[in-house]
Amino acid sequence: MARIQTVTLISDLDQSVTADETVAFALDGRHLEIDLSAGQAGLLRELLSPYVAAGRRASNGHSKGAAKRARTTDAAGNAAVRTWAKANGYPGLADRGRIPGKILEAYAAAH
Numbered sequence: 034m035a036r037i038q039t040v041t042l043i044s045d046l047d048q049s050v051t052a053d054e055t056v057a058f059a060l061d062g063r064h065l066e067i068d069l070s071a072g073q074a075g076l077l078r079e080l081l082s083p084y085v086a087a088g089r090r091a092s093n094g095h096s097k098g099a100a101k102r103a104r105t106t107d108a109a110g111n112a113a114v115r116t117w118a119k120a121n122g123y124p125g126l127a128d129r130g131r132i133p134g135k136i137l138e139a140y141a142a143a144h
Contacts, residue, residue, distance in 0.1 A: 042068045114140050 042052035045067045052068035056077060059065065069077065111132060118126050118136045121143075126136065 044068060044070050044073060046073055117143070 042055070044050045044052045046069060050070045050073075053071040054074055055066050055068050056074050057064070057066045058077075058081075114132055114137065115126055115128065117140055118132075121139070123136050123139070126132070
């Protein structure tokens, strides 16, 4: 015996229309999904577009504590942290590679 099952997504926003897509977004550290009609999804994107345009991509794996740390991604920034760390008694910091979080936090606090 064959059986066909149909799943119908209903808009999470108002439950009055069929949802056409699931939209994923994140806010305040919460990663969320919402089922919306095409019109609702378009409106959401339109309303958020100025914020998306002004925002920047977050680094992977940032927790609230890690987000407070100073992160540098450019060679000049890393060099400045390394120079400061060596001048302020943080021995053993390599000239290349990951800068330990405690050094980044201390650097951020000093600046």
